[in-house]
Amino acid sequence: MFRRSLRWRVAVGASFLLAAAGIVLVTPELVIAAMAPIGYVAYSALTSAPVVADTLSITRTVSETQPSPGGVVDVRLTIENNGDQPIPKLRLVDGVPADLSVVDGSPRAALSLRAGESVSIEYRLRARYGEFTFDPVTVRTQSLSAGSVYTTTIEAAGPETVTATLDPADSPQGQGGGSTSGEMLIEQGNDGLEFFGIRGYEPTDPVHRVNWRRYAKDGELTTIDYRNREVSDVLVVIDARESAGVARNQHSPTGTELSVYVANEIVTSTRNYRTPIGVAALGVDGFDDNDGIAWVVPGTGREELTRLRSLLDAAAATVRPDADSGRATVPAESMLTLFDQLRPGTHVVFLSPVLDEHAVETVRRFRSAGYTVSMCTPDVTARSNPGAQVTATRRDLSLAELRQLGVPIIDWQPDDPLAESLRQALRSTNAAMGET
Template sequence: MASAGVVQRTNRWYGIAGVSLCCIGAGVLASAPVLVLAGVVAVGFAFADRIDSEPNHAIEISRSLATDTPTAGEELTVTLQITNRSDSICYDCRTIDGVPPALTVSDGSPRLGRPLAPGGTVTTEYTITAERGVHEFDDCWVSIGNATGTLVRQLRVPATGQSSVSCVPTAPQPVECALYGQAVGSTGRIATQTGGSGTEFHAVREYRRGDPPSRIDWNRAARTGELSTIEYVRERAATVVVVVDARAPAYCNADPHGQPAIERAIDGAYAITEGLLRTTNRVGVSALSPTDCWLEPSTGDDHRSQLRKLFGTHPALSPTAPTEPYLPLTMLKQLRHRLPSDAQVVLCTPLADSYPALAGRRLTAHGYPTTIVSPDPTLSIDDGTDDPRVAIAALERAERVRSLRNDGIRCIDWRNEPIQVSVERAIRRWSR
């Protein structure tokens, strides 16, 4: 319901008294009584400007959504109902719904302007495109004017009914990201430097009592009369923590109307997580964010559904940039203490500033091999944008990528293409 708000004078008829005096003066000087008569009309408006009452209507707004848990990309209809609960006519009622900043209106308008009779209701509908994350609607902005439009009351009215949308992304196409050869005991798909059971030949060694007969090199035994055992490349599972850079700089984008870079980083992180889980690795998730975000590395369907929920709705991965301060060294230290000793890190970051590169170097230095997956937020310069700021940002980012690679840190430069293509290109480069 409408509360006090702020009353403003529109100064609509500012100077009308001067017009009136001009008419009357000219009429007197030119002996033209009709001009004095014309001045009367102007005087009347100057008078009306002073006597019209303040608009004081009680406005009630209710909002309903077709569903409050849409899937990403789904078109969602928002219905807004505005009611005048006072006993007088509201000649000028304007409302703007508080659409969450990360959502786009795809059809219709969240703005409405109508006169409202006492007890009268007006309904409007508009469509938004659902995006990943939890989105809170803001209060509605309402402006009510009096009959002559000389006074306007502006206020914020909280809408009753649904006020948030929670959108969990659909599972992406899994991406198999090559990991470092650091692995844990359980069987997986990461090739290690040690021999054992597997499929790929590693070495031949002297037979030891207890070796399985299937691994004895019988051809060699027949030729030399000595038993020897074939060893294969041991394949093990890894513990991987996928870290998303969710600090304010990660919400950058060269295109001001486009999605922030963090959305691609989260998409990439989710696809890589799915790929790692598929190959029986233990996967955890964390974020470089002022809001704490940590999911212990694990496997299994329950863990997979937890990951889906985390990527969709965790406050640290909010669709809007955080406003709280981020403590770079403290947060990095906290992350390091949480990482299991055998973990490796996949850091998804647009590399919008130098901090993620520093984080990658520090994690590597502390024994956590780090792979950086970096969606390029400066790509619109390839589409003809010649903003020098974007060009400089692109150069700085390219320098960060080059410097990381020179330091032996794997860096996947994700350009305007499916992540799988970038990953495959990077794997080819690493295998040279």
């Protein structure tokens, strides 16, 4: 679509005014002066914005077309001028799905392209649960005089949709993180291969563990202990209750979606070390016969992985507009039933935005049952108005209370890379488990 700029109307008016004054006053200089703006107007009329609908090709590449809900998607847009003429003034904006937010880079660009030249722009999206479709790319060119503008839309080659689900029937197995987490170890002195420490000799100690070198040196009997590496069960607990389904704005993922994203990364990475891992989702009904909580006990088999991914998908699906929101609370009886399914020494990783007191109570329940707990909490508070400030302050107080209980916490800002946060969480977790 062509549109003529109105910027030269002043020049046209000035030229007519000067010409009329020159004629009335019989002043040739004024008539000659009127020719200058007329020249600019003529130049504008003779130049047109390039028509690029048939000469511009655009290709869109997406890092993941099936990301985890709450995960990041890298998008690259490559623009190539296949025509014989340069495009001096080109502006464009990619058709980002309306419900997804850009967290890095920009889908907009202002550039110029020589004939045969190509340029790429990159930006990053934060995925949400469901399927989202890209719109065509909006393109605008201008003439050199800026007297005319040409606007059109061009369909980009490449993926048109991003589908963020974790249903095993729709999602590829094994996607997610690669090495952001690792095995959870229970470390204690025992028979083994790695040196752990030296303690006083006891009559029941085997002869081969006596520190004979020290005995020969100072006559003191001591015993060498070695590290016993036992892989602990891991239970990832997702807060999918109604209070967790809150986002910073209408385009950002909710606390539930971000928690599911972290859970998927932990599950995939931890299984690479064959650590028995399970998932529990607070506020999810319909997955099994339990009231207000659903779970898959820790395991390492393929069947467990399929059920884990189904449960992750069910937790993420609570944010859909047509879905019933997650339960506000979880009955104590359901929690006790879950405790009966877990083995002693299971390590709990609790994922929650911590927006109400029940999140703190859940941590207390696990700790009182004898389980070690660490946390990763996505911050979805906006702090943009007094009400949001109050919510953020309450969350800060809850996190301070949990830290006083000795719970290792990663307060994750969703704009920060998750991998480093999980590495910090893993170091804190292993340190905490070494103290038990």
